[in-house]
Amino acid sequence: MSVADLNNQSAPTKAPTVDAEEARRARRRRIEKTARWLLPLLVMALMIWVWDRIVVWNEIPHFILPSPGRVWGSLTGDWAILWDSALLTGRITLMALAIAVIGGAGLAILFNQNKMVELSLYPYAVILQVTPVVAIAPLIFIYVESKTVGMLLCAWLVAFFPVLSSTTLGLNSVDHNLRDLFRIYGATRWQRLWMLQLPSALPYFLGGLKIAGGLSLIGAVVAELVAGTGGVGTGLAFRIQEAGYRLNIARMFAALAIVAAMGVFIFAALSLLSHMLLRKWHESAIKREH
Amino acid sequence: MAKIAPFSERQELLRVNAVDKVFPGDVQALRAMSLTVREGDFISLLGPSGCGKSTALRLIAGLSAPTSGRIEWAKTRAQGDLGVVFQEPTLMPWATVAQNVYLPFRLEGQPYNAVKDNVLEALKLVGLDKFQNAYPRELSGGMKMRVSIARAMVTQPELILMDEPFAALDEITRFKLNNDLLEMQARIGCTVIFVTHSVFESVFLSDRIVVMAARPGRVIEELHVDAPYPRNENFRTSAEYAAHCRAASQALELAMEAAA
Numbered sequence: 019m020s021v022a023d024l025n026n027q028s029a030p031t032k033a034p035t036v037d038a039e040e041a042r043r044a045r046r047r048r049i050e051k052t053a054r055w056l057l058p059l060l061v062m063a064l065m066i067w068v069w070d071r072i073v074v075w076n077e078i079p080h081f082i083l084p085s086p087g088r089v090w091g092s093l094t095g096d097w098a099i100l101w102d103s104a105l106l107t108g109r110i111t112l113m114a115l116a117i118a119v120i121g122g123a124g125l126a127i128l129f130n131q132n133k134m135v136e137l138s139l140y141p142y143a144v145i146l147q148v149t150p151v152v153a154i155a156p157l158i159f160i161y162v163e164s165k166t167v168g169m170l171l172c173a174w175l176v177a178f179f180p181v182l183s184s185t186t187l188g189l190n191s192v193d194h195n196l197r198d199l200f201r202i203y204g205a206t207r208w209q210r211l212w213m214l215q216l217p218s219a220l221p222y223f224l225g226g227l228k229i230a231g232g233l234s235l236i237g238a239v240v241a242e243l244v245a246g247t248g249g250v251g252t253g254l255a256f257r258i259q260e261a262g263y264r265l266n267i268a269r270m271f272a273a274l275a276i277v278a279a280m281g282v283f284i285f286a287a288l289s290l291l292s293h294m295l296l297r298k299w300h301e302s303a304i305k306r307e308h
Numbered sequence: 309m310a311k312i313a314p315f316s317e318r319q320e321l322l323r324v325n326a327v328d329k330v331f332p333g334d335v336q337a338l339r340a341m342s343l344t345v346r347e348g349d350f351i352s353l354l355g356p357s358g359c360g361k362s363t364a365l366r367l368i369a370g371l372s373a374p375t376s377g378r379i380e381w382a383k384t385r386a387q388g389d390l391g392v393v394f395q396e397p398t399l400m401p402w403a404t405v406a407q408n409v410y411l412p413f414r415l416e417g418q419p420y421n422a423v424k425d426n427v428l429e430a431l432k433l434v435g436l437d438k439f440q441n442a443y444p445r446e447l448s449g450g451m452k453m454r455v456s457i458a459r460a461m462v463t464q465p466e467l468i469l470m471d472e473p474f475a476a477l478d479e480i481t482r483f484k485l486n487n488d489l490l491e492m493q494a495r496i497g498c499t500v501i502f503v504t505h506s507v508f509e510s511v512f513l514s515d516r517i518v519v520m521a522a523r524p525g526r527v528i529e530e531l532h533v534d535a536p537y538p539r540n541e542n543f544r545t546s547a548e549y550a551a552h553c554r555a556a557s558q559a560l561e562l563a564m565e566a567a568a
Contacts, residue, residue: 195398198371203415204387213414217402299402299443 084268092268093275100257100269104276107238107253110166111284114173115234121174122181122230123223129182130189130215131207147179151237155244165245172244173237177230184226188219221300224292231284239277254280312497315515315534318346320382321467321499322368327377329363329525336524337363341377343518343527345499347466350490352510352517353503354556355563360525361503365469368501387416388463391498393470397452399444399459405431406440409459423462430462431455433492450481457489461496468493470502474509483544486512490539507560511552512544519556521563528563531556 036044066086072078073085080088093100125143129136155172162168192215200210242255254273261269296302313319322345329338338360345351353361366372367379369392391412399408409430413423420427431437434454444452453473460468474482486509493500504510510517517531533552535543543549 193398195394195396196400198369199392199394199398199411200415201371202369202390202392203412205415209415213411214400217400220402299445301445 081265081267084271088268089271089275092266093272096269096272100254100273100276103252103254103257103273104280107235107242107255107277108280110169110173110238110241110253111235111280114170114177114237115231115284117170117174118177118181118230118234119227122178122226123185125178125182126185126189126219127211129186131211143179143182146175151176151240152244155241159245169238169241169245172241173234176237176240177234180226180229180233181223182226184222184229185219188222189215191222192218221296221302224288224295228285228288228292231288232281235277235281235284312348312494312537318348321345321347321349322382323380324364324368325378325380327364327367327374327379329360329367329372330375338367338374339524339526341525341527345467345501347499348497349516350493350500350514351502352514353501353520354505354507354510354517354560355520355525355528356505356522356560356567358522358525359520359563359567360522361520362471363525365471365501365503368467369469385466388412389466391460391463391465391468393453393456393460393468393473395472395475397444397449397456399452399455401444404441404443405436405447405455408444408455409462411459412463426462426464430458433461433495434458434488450477450485453477453485454488457485457492461492461498464496465498467499467501470500472503472505475505482509487540489513490537494537507553507556511549511556512539517556517559519559519563522567528566529559531559 070086073083084092125139129140151172154175155168158171159165159168162171196214197210200214205213238253239255242253243259246256254277257273258270258277261267261273324341324343324345327338327341328336330336341360341364343351343364353364355361363372367374369390400411403411406427409427410420410423413426414420428437428440431440434457436451436454436458439447439451444455447455456473460470474485477485489500490513500513502510502513511533515533515537517533518527519529519531520526521528531552535546535548535552
């Protein structure tokens with residue numbers, strides 16, 4: 019609703035009742051609001067029940083498919099070990115995301131400010147992106163002494179590109195009339211970057227950030243699997259691999275559940291950040307009345 | 309604040325001197341355009357699309373350079389001496405109304421508190437001082453255009469260039485903004501070059517109408533609308549207005565024939 023609409027609302031025309039269509043619409047909105055969280059929970063409960071029945075009715079041994087109860091037992095029983103591993107994987111993920119943001123956005127700004135640098139380096143950014151990280155990782159661990167640095171490098175390789183490409187797109191998507199206006203008022207290159215291009219690029223950057231969040235977790239997990247047992251590597255991916263060797267399938271499921279939960283948490287946190295930054299002005303954050 | 313001098317006593321502000329503009333592919337956007345702009349003039353560039361009226365505006369704004377010919381200013385200009393209003397409101401969506409109007413000063417390096425009064429005064433001039441903290445998306449199309457005009461006027465420039473600013477608005481809003489624009493111009497005492505394809509709008513607003521033809525873009529005729537200011541709804545319904553509209557329509561007809 020615009021301010022103009024607000025002004026036009028005069029007091030006496032206030033409708034005493036809502037008509038039938040509006041009432042139906044309101045009811046549908048209420049039902050949808052509940053269904054949004056209730057239905058996924060019901061689906062999960064159903065799946066777990068079916069899983070449990072399959073295991074029990076077919077008498078499947080737990081080293082092939084553990085029952086949900088056994089997985090829950092592993093999750094609570096091994097919590098101390100799993101939590102430590104989750105902290106390690108989480109730390110690598112967040113650090114990789116941080117340098118992906120700095121590197122990706124930094125490169126985007128550099129490319130935007132200097133066309134020659136962009137022409138020279140952009141093809142290599144693409145090559146780094148399209149080469150599967152699993153294929154590069156073994157080489158990285160040959161040349162990089164520290165496991166932590168190696169894992170960070172792997173995760174960064176996967177995560178920086180979405181930030182780079184979406185921020186580049188954003189920096190180039192400035193309204194051309196606003197660009198002309200800045201020229202007429204004699205804006206310097208820094209004023210244009212700071213007051214015009216960066217705010218214009220913000221929604222694009224945040225879109226890339228959401229993708230990069232998920233990718234940096236994938237990068238961290240892949241890096242752990244490749245890095246193997248030596249050194250600091252006792253993250254969640256390592257736990258999954260280790261439990262697999264010992265046929266402790268329940269712990270594999272438990273560790274997998276934690277990895278998935280971390281991914282969801284990162285996505286939710288970044289979505290919230292994006293909403294907070296854009297809610298005042300950007301179209302994506304505006305709730306429509308109809 | 310500068311008062312607008314009588315028509316015959318105005319000082320020269322700038323001269324467009326035999327300007328050609330050719331775009332790549334041999335597209336002649338402007339041929340031999342000459343125009344003398346004097347302080348206080350309200351000039352409309354009237355013509356069909358493709359007649360180079362927006363190109364002329366961009367040349368005067370210094371956003372592009374003529375292929376040949378010159379644009380000569382009577383005196384050297386500072387940053388805030390030129391205001392521009394585009395066809396779209398062209399506001400920064402992430403900034404409030406007041407921050408948008410503050411932009412020309414901000415780019416000059418002025419702190420907000422030093423020019424706050426100017427910003428609020430410009431907003432009062434367009435009738436939006438109550439909306440200084442609103443974001444552009446909360447405003448209607450007409451209100452956004454008013455913010456854009458306030459931004460162009462906030463530095464009290466000598467010259468304001470307007471490129472079909474009201475073309476996307478409804479008739480009622482446009483009439484209101486036409487009236488208000490004349491009032492604001494009189495208050496600030498600035499010169500206006502106004503691009504339009506509406507005969508009625510050009511007659512109502514301007515004291516000089518430059519009629520242009522397309523392919524190649526060129527000046528066909530210059531009309532003088534000698535009705536006195538302030539003009540209001542009475543002028544819009546007068547026989548004098550109708551006569552001027554007829555003359556402008558005929559000139560435009562001529563321009564269309566010349567192009568075909």
